[in-house]
Amino acid sequence: MNAMLQVEAEIDALAELFAAAGVRSFIEIGSKFGGSLARIAARLPAGSRIVSVDMPAGTVAWPQSEAELKAVIARLQLQGFDAHVIWGDSTAQAVIDKVQALGPFDAVFIDANHTLPFVEKDFANYGPMARLVAFHDIAWHRAPDWKEGKRIDVPVFWERVKGAHRHQEFKFCPTGKNNGIGVLWRD
Numbered sequence: 312m313n314a315m316l317q318v319e320a321e322i323d324a325l326a327e328l329f330a331a332a333g334v335r336s337f338i339e340i341g342s343k344f345g346g347s348l349a350r351i352a353a354r355l356p357a358g359s360r361i362v363s364v365d366m367p368a369g370t371v372a373w374p375q376s377e378a379e380l381k382a383v384i385a386r387l388q389l390q391g392f393d394a395h396v397i398w399g400d401s402t403a404q405a406v407i408d409k410v411q412a413l414g415p416f417d418a419v420f421i422d423a424n425h426t427l428p429f430v431e432k433d434f435a436n437y438g439p440m441a442r443l444v445a446f447h448d449i450a451w452h453r454a455p456d457w458k459e460g461k462r463i464d465v466p467v468f469w470e471r472v473k474g475a476h477r478h479q480e481f482k483f484c485p486t487g488k489n490n491g492i493g494v495l496w497r498d
């Protein structure tokens with residue numbers, strides 16, 4: 312299994328869990344090209360509310376990801392979903408207010424800035440809007456030769472919060488050291 316398929320299998324497992332839990336409204340914080348957004352929406356009933364938050368120029372290949380995310384939202388709308396994209400920094404109050412106005416939600420998937428201050432804020436701001444909260448990259452481990460690159464603090468955060476909640480983990484990378492999705496129930 313290659314790396315891309317592992318990610319897809321984890322996203323599919325999350326989508327399956329959301330569908331089984333009766334999710335009909337979903338926020339994704341960090342959508343990039345819209346890949347996980349479309350894959351999760353495909354498992355939800357038509358008419359479900361789908362809200363994406365992404366930050367203009369928040370990622371590499373921004374022009375392409377902006378265009379592709381817009382196209383994904385337009386396609387979901389044509390398919391009968393109540394789909395929205397909100398552009399901006401997820402930690403900005405104006406963005407939080409726009410999402411809140413569309414809530415409450417059944418589920419949120421947090422996959423934006425992976426450094427600790429942002430993951431903490433995204434959980435604090437969007438977690439209370441949903442009964443299910445999922446995080447990407449709970450299994451990321453720094454390779455021995457890792458010197459620089461984007462920090463991924465989600466594993467530290469996940470280990471800290473998961474014990475207080477009913478939770479489930481999807482870690483399909485054979486090494487157990489990449490990607491990974493954690494889901495917690497807030498009820």
Ligand SMILES: C[S@@+](CC[C@H](N)C(=O)[O-])C[C@H]1O[C@@H](n2cnc3c(N)ncnc32)[C@H](O)[C@@H]1O
Nearest residue numbers: 341342343346347365366369370400401423424
């Ligand atoms: C890992 S990608 C998302 C991948 C997507 N969930 C998928 O699996 O198909 C992270 C995205 O988060 C966005 N992002 C980073 N920091 C952000 C912030 N503070 N607010 C909103 N979006 C942010 C980036 O622009 C990027 O598109």
